[in-house]
Amino acid sequence: MKHISISNRALSAPPSPVRKLVPFADMAKSKGLTVYHINIGDPDFPMPKEIQQTLQDVTRNLVRIPYANSKGLQSTLAGWKKYYHDVGIELSTDDILITQGGSEALILSAAITMDPGDEFIVFEPFYANYNSFGNLVSARAVPVQLDGENGYHLPSDEEIRKAITPKTKAIFFTNPNNPTGTVFTKEEVRRIVDLALSNNLFLVSDETYRGICFDSVKMVSVMDVASEKEKQQIILTDSVSKRLNACGTRIGVIISKNAEVMDAAFRFAQGRLSVGYIDQEIVAPILHDSLGYLSWLTNQYESRRNAFLTELENQLHISIHKPEGAFYTMLQLPIENAEDFAKWLLTDFSDNNETVMVAPGSGFYATPGKGMREVRVAYVLDEKKLQRAAQLLALGLKAYQKSK
Numbered sequence: 475m476k477h478i479s480i481s482n483r484a485l486s487a488p489p490s491p492v493r494k495l496v497p498f499a500d501m502a503k504s505k506g507l508t509v510y511h512i513n514i515g516d517p518d519f520p521m522p523k524e525i526q527q528t529l530q531d532v533t534r535n536l537v538r539i540p541y542a543n544s545k546g547l548q549s550t551l552a553g554w555k556k557y558y559h560d561v562g563i564e565l566s567t568d569d570i571l572i573t574q575g576g577s578e579a580l581i582l583s584a585a586i587t588m589d590p591g592d593e594f595i596v597f598e599p600f601y602a603n604y605n606s607f608g609n610l611v612s613a614r615a616v617p618v619q620l621d622g623e624n625g626y627h628l629p630s631d632e633e634i635r636k637a638i639t640p641k642t643k644a645i646f647f648t649n650p651n652n653p654t655g656t657v658f659t660k661e662e663v664r665r666i667v668d669l670a671l672s673n674n675l676f677l678v679s680d681e682t683y684r685g686i687c688f689d690s691v692k693m694v695s696v697m698d699v700a701s702e703k704e705k706q707q708i709i710l711t712d713s714v715s716k717r718l719n720a721c722g723t724r725i726g727v728i729i730s731k732n733a734e735v736m737d738a739a740f741r742f743a744q745g746r747l748s749v750g751y752i753d754q755e756i757v758a759p760i761l762h763d764s765l766g767y768l769s770w771l772t773n774q775y776e777s778r779r780n781a782f783l784t785e786l787e788n789q790l791h792i793s794i795h796k797p798e799g800a801f802y803t804m805l806q807l808p809i810e811n812a813e814d815f816a817k818w819l820l821t822d823f824s825d826n827n828e829t830v831m832v833a834p835g836s837g838f839y840a841t842p843g844k845g846m847r848e849v850r851v852a853y854v855l856d857e858k859k860l861q862r863a864a865q866l867l868a869l870g871l872k873a874y875q876k877s878k
């Protein structure tokens with residue numbers, strides 16, 4: 475029998491760098507170790523009470539779980555419209571389509587803006603799954619380097635333009651940023667819009683962490699700086715995952731004022747029929763009034779960030795990029811191979827039966843050899859646990875250096 479082979483796209487689909495070490499963490503746990511997970515952005519906060527209550531109300535007498543409209547339930551669309559109104563961005567429900575998390579919104583954005591062989595600009599280090607989304611539509615992520623020395627803010631326009639070729643169709647921009655925690659300034663956001671316009675590119679702005687900003691830094695959206703005409707080239711993606719601590723509901727959104735984009739999104743969405751009916755129902759009410767919760771959440775993260783960074787600096791004796799938003803930062807470690815170190819923490823190290831899990835930095839880069847000495851950490855545990863995680867990281871680092 476002839477060998478049957480899968481597609482080249484399937485062969486080249488990248489594994490998640492964040493989840494790559496999970497089998498080693500599972501092994502450590504099966505040996506009885508406690509693993510502090512600062513490797514993944516899956517926060518431990520309770521979701522808003524309203525979601526818990528609505529979940530009970532919606533499911534109490536449910537005898538059937540129907541499909542929702544492919545575009546989304548009216549109540550959920552209205553909820554998103556109200557959330558955006560509350561943050562000063564006026565949308566009509568024609569501009570919104572509900573997706574399976576921000577992830578599907580990004581996949582749709584890739585499929586809408588690019589053909590096989592096309593390219594899109596990403597700012598490196600970048601959210602690693604952009605590689606997967608590009609791969610799904612056979613398009614390539616082309617990296618523009620960000621520099622830790624200037625807080626991972628944007629390089630000059632000239633530097634960015636160097637990465638643009640005739641194949642470039644879109645810029646994927648993450649603000650606030652994962653993995654660096656950088657919040658881009660109004661001037662930078664305006665620059666990105668101008669670059670997209672002057673090069674006739676779509677600007678896909680991933681604002682999954684919108685509003686989680688510290689030290690009085692204010693989130694500026696691409697929608698805040700662009701004129702109505704300019705918005706024709708903009709696609710915004712968003713999600714309830716992080717802002718409402720409801721990652722598992724899988725509710726996100728794709729937003730554009732470009733009718734052709736939204737019509738394409740709708741036709742793609744018809745192919746996958748519907749986003750979960752219960753999931754949409756349970757987030758709809760809180761979307762009408764979520765800013766109070768967001769303000770509470772932001773204060774929590776700010777205080778976690780401060781505690782965690784202080785402990786890391788005390789323990790590791792390195793200077794650390796202070797993130798302005800989201801809940802991540804990149805650490806530069808005095809080692810040659812951070813992936814080997816991250817694995818070693820799970821396979822060869824423990825202190826009092828405990829260890830820590832971090833995400834190797836190289837997975838956030840497309841340029842070979844970059845990020846080898848970096849790890850990304852997420853402050854998604856309570857302050858005490860974060861302090862212990864920082865201690866474990868420092869103890870592990872010392873022991874690792876000794877063992878090499």
Ligand SMILES: Cc1ncc(COP(=O)(O)O)c(C=O)c1O
Nearest residue numbers: 575576577601652682713715726
């Ligand atoms: C920058 C960024 N975009 C998009 C997503 C997708 O999240 P979800 O699909 O849960 O909305 C994530 C998740 O971690 C993220 O960090």
